[in-house]
Amino acid sequence: MLDWRHIDTVLLDMDGTLLDLHFDNHFWREHVPRRYAEKHGLSLEAARAELFPRFRSAEGTIDWYCVDYWSAQLGLDIAMLKAEVDHLIAVHPHVLEFLERLAALGIPRVLVTNAHHKSLMLKLDRTALHDHLDHIVCAHDFRVPKEEQAFWNHLQNRHPFDPSRTLLVDDSLPVLRSARDYGIAHLRAVRHPDSRTPPKDTGEFEAITDFRDIMPSLRDEERGTRESQCEAPNRRVRSRSNAPKNRGELRGARDDDCRDAGGRAKQDARAEEKSVRGSKP
Numbered sequence: 172m173l174d175w176r177h178i179d180t181v182l183l184d185m186d187g188t189l190l191d192l193h194f195d196n197h198f199w200r201e202h203v204p205r206r207y208a209e210k211h212g213l214s215l216e217a218a219r220a221e222l223f224p225r226f227r228s229a230e231g232t233i234d235w236y237c238v239d240y241w242s243a244q245l246g247l248d249i250a251m252l253k254a255e256v257d258h259l260i261a262v263h264p265h266v267l268e269f270l271e272r273l274a275a276l277g278i279p280r281v282l283v284t285n286a287h288h289k290s291l292m293l294k295l296d297r298t299a300l301h302d303h304l305d306h307i308v309c310a311h312d313f314r315v316p317k318e319e320q321a322f323w324n325h326l327q328n329r330h331p332f333d334p335s336r337t338l339l340v341d342d343s344l345p346v347l348r349s350a351r352d353y354g355i356a357h358l359r360a361v362r363h364p365d366s367r368t369p370p371k372d373t374g375e376f377e378a379i380t381d382f383r384d385i386m387p388s389l390r391d392e393e394r395g396t397r398e399s400q401c402e403a404p405n406r407r408v409r410s411r412s413n414a415p416k417n418r419g420e421l422r423g424a425r426d427d428d429c430r431d432a433g434g435r436a437k438q439d440a441r442a443e444e445k446s447v448r449g450s451k452p
């Protein structure tokens with residue numbers, strides 16, 4: 172059981188956690204091999220046999236998540252191909268209720284994703300998830316995925332948080348282990364990242380079946396306790412009221428080439444002022 176009186180910040184993964192991983196699994200296992208086979212005159216099976224080892228070799232690296240990397244590697248417009256099947260993008264059940272409950276309790280909701288900006292924007296466009304988040308942090312801004320300790324150090328610099336009072340929900344076991352190594356105290360895995368496949372083995376981590384499992388209550392006394400704790404100035408990420416942000420600005424700042432190191436520091440600084448909450452595009 173989570174004790175919400177001890178949690179000031181909630182970090183949330185996107186693919187497989189807030190969103191159904193069915194889209195991504197279908198995209199990489201079915202759609203990309205199909206288009207690759209068409210392009211090269213191969214059977215679907217031959218395309219898979221060629222592609223899957225290449226995919227596996229990049230797992231856990233920032234390249235694996237980079238739309239532009241795969242576009243260059245495969246000679247396919249990966250962003251365009253994603254748009255072809257974007258009707259499969261879906262928010263997991265009870266996610267929005269959970270995010271709004273956190274908002275009611277004044278707990279900052281921070282999306283931490285390895286997804287490339289182009290994937291992120293497509294998914295925000297489809298789901299309007301940004302209307303229910305306080306900050307979005309894209310690992311490509313830091314050029315390191317969540318699997319690496321450097322990611323958490325960068326995150327700490329951008330949105331200071333107390334690891335002992337932070338919850339991370341993520342469907343990736345390597346990411347959860349990385350967060351645990353960093354000192355994040357409250358960790359939950361996801362039992363059904365892909366709604367179309369059997370439950371996942373979540374290893375040593377407690378897992379949620381859906382967000383009802385960790386839904387905080389709205390009891391007044393709990394809220395009062397939380398608010399007094401949240402006043403500790405060195406514990407909180409910046410409050411939502413101090414960070415009015417605009418999804419349109421986010422697009423401009425983030426929709427770039429993840430391999431472009433030039434101007435990275437400047438972009439990170441600008442990104443500090445961007446947000447997902449506020450006006451729609």
Ligand SMILES: [Mg+2]
Binds near residue numbers: 184185186342343
């Ligand atoms: Mg994930």
